[in-house]
Structure formats: structure tokens, C-alpha cells
Amino acid sequence: MIDALEQAEAAVAACFDTAAWAANERHLVAALDATHRLEQRLAAVKLTLVRQLDGRGTATAQGASSTAVWLRDRLRLGVGAARRLVELAATLDTLPPGVRDALTGGSVDVQQVRVIAETVETVHATAGAEAADKAIGVLVEWAKQFDAALLRKLGTRILDHVAPEVADAAAEAALRAQESRAARDRHVTVSEQPDGRLRLTGILDVEAAALLRAAIDPLSAPGGPDDTRTAGQRRHDAVADVCRLALRTDELPEHGGDLAQLVITTGYDELTRQLGIGTLDAGLHLTPQAVRRLACDAAIIPAVLGSTGQPLDVGRQRRLITGPLRRALVLRDRGCAFPGCDRPPRWCDGHHIRHWADGGDTSLDNAVLLCGHHHRHVHRGDWVVRLGGDGHPEFVPPAWLDPEQLPRRNHYHRRN
Incomplete structure (x- = not known):
């Protein structure tokens, strides 16, 4: 497979050297059609690979919380696009043979395939296997003319073409299916x-x-x-x-032992003089005017920082990483400190680097902020957590993942 893909990549790369301006219009249109078919076929191969990697648990084995998050970092995708890729890959196992052939042949795209699969499933449940087989042929032909959105609209009346005797009764079933999809797709x-x-x-x-x-x-x-x-x-x-x-209410759930709150960091002198900018716990900045406005209805907690910006003292609680100590941890880590994770502080727990039961103390030097997934992953895995020379957390991967075991850090929360 790799050899074939490398040959295909080389052939595609050679197309860039072709003088497209010298081709006539007929050849340009034919080349565009061929490019589109190739793109659809590559999309089918990509989905097959994603399905296999997802099924084997490759992402979680390498420390990612999900295949979508792993794809985001591996392929530099937006997390929404990565999640849709995983969802589409999962549908491959349920595709009827005719739809699978159309996808691998490049005559339909992955979005159209999803519409066809959902429509055929509804037809099968309503009118039986014979009508579903007819629907596949009709929908594939329609897909050659219409995009996914129009194909879905046409599919609501597919039974008028393949099973008119049950079309009216099926309209109600289609409406129920639409409601079910709406519940599933909410986000x-x-x-x-x-x-x-x-x-x-x-x-x-x-x-x-x-x-x-x-x-x-x-x-x-x-x-x-x-x-x-x-x-x-x-x-x-x-x-x-x-x-x-x-x-302003007390109805919201707690996060990390604190009430839901907006945390802003600024210098006290700058605050009183209306000069300093403020920094949210997610690393974003606010103007001095915004800081002053929010401070009118806020509790102000002093924190002593070292020369490198490390929080030295915000008042410490001994047993749990909550309250002032958690605020210090948020100031330092900004979010989940595990490499590649972008989850914000409100989704994270304080983790003892040396466990409390093993004699580790509850202090900033023995704590790191981790989201729920990576907290569990660190506890059951072979990763080593430590603080680097600058006081910030770093993670040493297991030898099976990185034989050189080079320390890794999270760069998502780095501030400029």
C-alpha cells in the first residue's frame, strides 16, 4: 500500500509541472473530473486507515484521549474535522456493497455516502430489503447530479420511486428518524x-x-x-x-473544588493605577479598563510571584489541591499539562507527582494539572512526570513509545 501511495503521490506531484495554460478547455475539464475522482478515492482509502487505527486503539496507546485528538495533532486538523473523519470512518462497516463500490470508484463523496447510508437504512426498516436495494441504485445515480444537502432532501421521498405503496406511511417514519438524527447531531x-x-x-x-x-x-x-x-x-x-x-447564582457545579468563577491575574499596583493588563486562566488578555470593571464585583486574592513568574505563595491547603493552591497550579500550568492536550483548567484535576499515600506533600512543587483522561492515563501508564529546571512540568514517555525517552512538554497553553 505504501509503495502504491508513494507512486501516486509522485504522479500527482508531476502534474504541477504540467503547463495547464497550454491545454484546451476540453482537456482542462477532463483533468478536473479526473482530479475529483482521485480525491474521492483517496478519501475512501483515508477513511479505511482511520477505521483500522481507531479500532486498534492506537491513539489511546500513545496517550491521546481519543482518535480525533490524535488525528488533530498528527494531521494538523481542526478538532471538528478530525471528529467528523472518525465518525465517517465508523460507517464503513455498515455500508451496503453498492454504496461502498460507488465510494471506492470515486463517483460519490464521503458526505453523500453518509446521506445514502442513512436513507437506505430508513427504507430497509420501512419497506424491506428489496426496496432498500432499489434505493441504493437510485440514490447513487442522484449523487452524480446533486450534492449531499439536496440528496438528503430528495431522499425524504425516495419511497415514491422504489415503494410507492408504503410511501405515505413511511413519511411519518422518516420524520421520526429526522428527529432522532437531530438529537444525535446536536453540538x-x-x-x-x-x-x-x-x-x-x-x-x-x-x-x-x-x-x-x-x-x-x-x-x-x-x-x-x-x-x-x-x-x-x-x-x-x-x-x-x-x-x-x-x-452570580450558586446553582452551577464546582470545578476542581472551587465554585464556577472567572479568574483574572494582574499586578496590584497596576490595578490600582489602571495601567496593567489582566490575564485570564486560559491565557487570554484583558485591557486595564475591562479588569477594573470586573474587579468591581470580584474577590481579590494576593499571589506572590518569583522572578520567573512562578507562583510562590497563594496560601496553601495541606490535603487536597483546591482553593489557593489550585489557583497557583492554574497560574503555572494554564490547563492540562500533558503533551498535546488543549483542555482548559476547568476540566482538570490536581495530580500529586509523588502520590500522597507514598509520602508526597500537597505543594506546588509536587503537583501538576491534568484533565480527567490524562490523569487516569498517567496513573495507569508508564509515563514519568517531573518538574523541569524552570519549574514547569515535563513528561518522559515510555521506552516503547520513544526509545530515547526525550522529555515532552505541552505547548498549547504557552503564553507569549
Whole structure:
């Protein structure tokens, strides 16, 4: 397989040296069609490889929390794209032969395959195997003309073509299946932008959408004739207001032994003089004006820092890594310290480098911040955790993973 892929890669690379400008229009269109077919076939091979790696547990064996996270680092994908890749790969085992042939032949893409598989499953449950076989042929032909979104829309009436005698009854079943998919596909993705802002994307089910509208609609109404905000800006401010209201209650669950809270670090002198910027526990920065505004309704806790910015004293509790000691740990590690993990502090636990039961003390020098997955992984695995010469955690991989056992660090939480 590797030899064949290397030959294909070399052949594709040679296409860059071809003078496309010299080709006539007919040849350019034919080349575009061939490129697209090749792209679809490569996508099928890629899914096959992902399915095998996922099934063998390669990702978790190498310390990743999931195959999607491992693919994100290995292939430098967005975590959403990596997750969709794993989900699509999992459908390969359930594809009917006709659909699999269309995918490997390059006549349909992976998104169309997902639509076809789901539609055929509904037809099979409603009208039986014979109608499902007919539906495969019809849908594959439609896929040559229509994209995945239109193919899904056409598929809602597929029984009119393959089993008209049960089409009306099946329409209700299709609606129930649609509701089931809506529940399965619900999600919200929070993507950090290079400048520290967040992009929110997602799909809410009907109930969650109604709750969101009920919460933000009253807060996003125009504030009067002098309100120059756009509708999108008003909705943004309404979401922020809802979060502020939620944080003022005692109904939110605790994180790491502390109440849900917004933690900002700044110098005391700079705060009083309205000059210094503030730093959130996730590493993002706030202007002095924003820090002063938030400080009006906040508890201010002093922390003594060393010359390298290491937290030296925020008051320590002896048994559990909570309270002031946890805040010091967050200041230092910024999130899960395991290499390659981007989980924020609120998802993390304090881990004793030398276990408490083995005589390890509860101190900053004997603690590291780990998410739940990597906390369990470190406890049951062969990784060695230690603090480097600069006081920051580093992880020595097992020899089977890295024979040289070079220490690794997490670079996701590094601040500029």
C-alpha cells in the first residue's frame, strides 16, 4: 500500500509541472473530473486507515484521549474535522456493497455516502430489503447530479420511486428518524481565534433552541434610539449577560473544588493605577479598563510571584489541591499539562507527582494539572512526570513509545 501511495503521490506531484495554460478547455475539464475522482478515492482509502487505527486503539496507546485528538495533532486538523473523519470512518462497516463500490470508484463523496447510508437504512426498516436495494441504485445515480444537502432532501421521498405503496406511511417514519438524527447531531463548538476571541458554531435541538431564544430575546432587544449595535452584536451581548447571571447564582457545579468563577491575574499596583493588563486562566488578555470593571464585583486574592513568574505563595491547603493552591497550579500550568492536550483548567484535576499515600506533600512543587483522561492515563501508564529546571512540568514517555525517552512538554497553553 505504501509503495502504491508513494507512486501516486509522485504522479500527482508531476502534474504541477504540467503547463495547464497550454491545454484546451476540453482537456482542462477532463483533468478536473479526473482530479475529483482521485480525491474521492483517496478519501475512501483515508477513511479505511482511520477505521483500522481507531479500532486498534492506537491513539489511546500513545496517550491521546481519543482518535480525533490524535488525528488533530498528527494531521494538523481542526478538532471538528478530525471528529467528523472518525465518525465517517465508523460507517464503513455498515455500508451496503453498492454504496461502498460507488465510494471506492470515486463517483460519490464521503458526505453523500453518509446521506445514502442513512436513507437506505430508513427504507430497509420501512419497506424491506428489496426496496432498500432499489434505493441504493437510485440514490447513487442522484449523487452524480446533486450534492449531499439536496440528496438528503430528495431522499425524504425516495419511497415514491422504489415503494410507492408504503410511501405515505413511511413519511411519518422518516420524520421520526429526522428527529432522532437531530438529537444525535446536536453540538456546540467553541473555537479559539488567533486574537483570543471565540467562534461559536453548532446545532441546537428544538428544546435547546427554544430555551436559548427565551433567555436572550429579551436581552437582545434594541436599547432605544441611541443603541447603534447590530442585531448580531445585541445577541452577542445577550449571551454574555446570561453567563454573568448564571455565575452570580450558586446553582452551577464546582470545578476542581472551587465554585464556577472567572479568574483574572494582574499586578496590584497596576490595578490600582489602571495601567496593567489582566490575564485570564486560559491565557487570554484583558485591557486595564475591562479588569477594573470586573474587579468591581470580584474577590481579590494576593499571589506572590518569583522572578520567573512562578507562583510562590497563594496560601496553601495541606490535603487536597483546591482553593489557593489550585489557583497557583492554574497560574503555572494554564490547563492540562500533558503533551498535546488543549483542555482548559476547568476540566482538570490536581495530580500529586509523588502520590500522597507514598509520602508526597500537597505543594506546588509536587503537583501538576491534568484533565480527567490524562490523569487516569498517567496513573495507569508508564509515563514519568517531573518538574523541569524552570519549574514547569515535563513528561518522559515510555521506552516503547520513544526509545530515547526525550522529555515532552505541552505547548498549547504557552503564553507569549
